[in-house]
Structure formats: structure tokens, C-alpha cells
Amino acid sequence: MSDSGVCVVTHPLSSAGENATRTLLNILAELGPVSLVTADLPEDSTIREDREVIELTTKGAGDGIVVAAVRFVLNQLRMCDAIRRRPEEVVLFFGATSYLLPILFARSVGKIVLVEPRGDVPLTLQLNWEQRMPNIVAKALSGAVRALERAGFAAADRVVTYTPNMARELGLEPDSANVYPYGARYVDTDEFSVQVPFEERSNVVGFVGRIDEEKGIRELAEVAKQLPEGVTFRFVGDGPLYSWLETELANEIATGDAELAGWVDHSDVPAEFNKMKLLVMPSHPTEGLPTTILEAMACGTPVYATPVAGVPDVVKSQKTGMLMKSRDPQLITRDISELLCQNNLATMSNQSRGLIEDRYSLEEAVKRYRGLLSSVRG
Helix, strand or coil, X not given: CCEEEXXXXXXXXXXXXXXXXXXXXXXXXXXXXXXXEECCCCCCCCHHHHCEEEECCCCCCCCCHHHHHHHHHHHHHHHHHHHHHCXXXXXXXXXXXXXXXXXXXXXXCCCEEEXXXXXXXXXXXXXXXXXXXXXXXXXXXXXXXXXXXXHHHHHCCEEECCCHHHHHHCCCCCCCCCEECCCCCCCCCCCCCCCCCHXXXXXXXXXXXXXXXXXXXXXXXXXXXXXXXXXXXXXXXXCCCHHHHHHHCHHHHHHCCEEEEECCCHHHHHHHHCCCCEEEECCCCCECCCHHHHHHHXXXXXXXXXXXXXXXXXXXXXCCEEECCCCCHHHHHHHHHHHHHCCCHHHHHHHHHHHHHHHCCHHHHHHHHHHHHHHHHC
């Protein structure tokens, strides 16, 4: 006998995926019972303490293609069995958009099925696979994953995207009856707030996130070298390119034109945003809507980012920031310099905070998901 709760199903979780999943669970918990079916949950995850967790396996996806494929199939069979045992009437596949077998199984046993992509998974896999195999093979495999994802979209009762533009980039029509394009996460607007008035901040621009190839770190290093005197570029985070970045910017670090904060606890991130006049995020099209952008805006920090997925729905040029036209370091440097000279940058700061309060607080997120669940339950 099903109840009015929601069972969230995810693929093996990385730390970033765990944070996004925790946010979603917090929203759904405001509306009724919620459980999580997942795999490879980090050992120190607090989700186990806060929610009912059904962990299928502690093994990750695997490094080899064959191992990953076998685990992909086995996890789907385990998901089917877990779903069969769950009492919740709604099953929400979060990120696990290519897991077609459990999606179809959930429909067959009378569940309401929601599918919520976190980004462009097939493209993410293709970029990773291209590092280990011929591009043509990587493209073919990612094409197969995309076909599974499209079939999952078609089989679901509703596809949930963070914003309308994210829906369009995934090839979905946001006005379609089976698409709900307002499933963005929320920001803790008490923790992430304006602690340092914008007018009192130094000329610091920065990046917050993983110091890795996919984040455009090499391009940002060039930007840090080219910024005009009196402007400091601050990198917050850790990753494979941290040592390279430290060596590459040794001169700039010595003169104070660049700063490397390293890894900081999430509770210290608001203070980092409050040091900045601008967050620079050359995001790849693999991301749906980076939480970092929302958190920066909650702190009154305008954003300069690539116009991918859901980003253009929150980063509005001359209102809450500016969209990148190119990832070329010279053009990025020029745009940053022009932005810092604009008289309306403080106004952008206020409008950034206002947008988060109006649309991305916990209360607003709960309203959105209440509307979604009401619509699919009839």
C-alpha cells in the first residue's frame, strides 16, 4: 500500500552529487515522508542520520568500461527490487536519468515517476571517456546513454529541470505538459547573506570550485596574469590542478595579484563570497545550474558566467551579472575590467540578493515542489 511520500533514486554519488541530493531531500521532507535509494554514498555522509537510506552497494561505477557497464545493469536490477519494496507513491529519479529499466519497472507497478536531470550526463561521460579511448568510441557510447535518457524522459510522468533554459538545452520544451521547468534547488539565505556591504569590498574577483581542467582553470590562470593593477583574482578550492596553478601564478601570488585559498569548509564559503565583487564561472554545458552561482548571488556577489543550461535564467546581463561570450582569456579579462568600472555594479549586487530571496529560498523551493507533486497526483 503506497503512502504520499517520495522515494528518491540516484546513481552512485560523488561529494557534489551528495550535496545536491541532500538539498532535494530537505525540500521534499517539508512535504511528507522521503527516502533515498542510492549507491556508493560517501562514508561520512550525514544523509544516513537524517533520512531513511536504502544503499544498494558501496561500490562505485568502476574505472573500466566493462566493469562500469556491468555495475550499471546490476544497480538497475537492485533498484527495481528496492522500488518494489517501497511504500511511497512517487519515485523521483534524480540524476539517474539513463536508468531506463527501473523507470519502466516503477511505472509498471503503479508508481508516479519523475525524472530530474542534474545536467547533461551523456556529454559529461563523453568528455571523461575521450580521455581514455578514441573519440569516436566515446561519442558512440555517450550516444547510447543519451538514447536511454531520452527513453526515460518519454516513459516518465514528468521531467523536472532546474530552469526553462536548462530544459531547452536538453532538447525538451519547457511549456510541454510532461515538463516541469522550475525544480531548482534552494540556498540557505541566512547562512549565505550579505555580511560585507558591497561598497566596502576590495577589487577582488574570484572562482570557487574544483581546481580542475573542466572548470576552465588554465584559462582563468591567464586571466589572473592579465588583470589590471589593483585587481586581485582569488581561487577558492582544491583539485588536480592546484599545484600547477600555484606554480603558474607564483609571481602573481608574490605581488598579491592572485590568491590561492585552497580548500575551505562549506561553512566558510559565505565569507569568501563576501570578499568578492565578482564571481567568475566559465562553466561547461555539462552543468545544470551550479549551486555556487546561487550561493554567490545570495551573498550579493554578481556573477560572470558562461550561458549554459540554467545559468541565463538567473544571471541576467546588467541586472545580476554578465554572460560570457567566449572563454578566451583576453576577452574574459576585458569583460571583468569593464564590469568593475560600471557604476551599477552595486545595484547588480542588490538585485542578485533579491532574486535569490524571491525565487531560491527554501520556502520558495517547497512551494515549487508542492505544486509539482500536486499536479502529478491529481
